[in-house]
Amino acid sequence: MTDKLKKGDEVTWNTSQGKTQGTVTAKVTGTAHVDGDKGGHTAKASIDEPQYEVKSDKTGSKAIHKPEALHKRRARKKA
Numbered sequence: 001m002t003d004k005l006k007k008g009d010e011v012t013w014n015t016s017q018g019k020t021q022g023t024v025t026a027k028v029t030g031t032a033h034v035d036g037d038k039g040g041h042t043a044k045a046s047i048d049e050p051q052y053e054v055k056s057d058k059t060g061s062k063a064i065h066k067p068e069a070l071h072k073r074r075a076r077k078k079a
Contacts, residue, residue, distance in 0.1 A: 005052050010073040013054065013065055021073065025062065026053040034062045 005011070009024045028045040034053065043064040045051040053064050 022056040
């Protein structure tokens with residue numbers, strides 16, 4: 001991911017179930033935890049190496065990913 005991400009950006013990422021899509025909900029610059037099916041995940045981000053909290057469009061679940069794992073979706077053209 002070479003572009004800077006910001007809250008509200010639409011992104012895709014890979015999961016063990018396949019490719020998914022969602023929205024960036026926050027930039028994480030410290031230690032943060034999200035709950036999940038298997039006890040959750042604690043991200044250890046920093047100002048120099050931020051991570052991003054994302055919310056899945058399909059399930060509504062939240063996750064935290066490094067920027068290189070996220071791919072910004074192209075803006076859709078309006079008809």
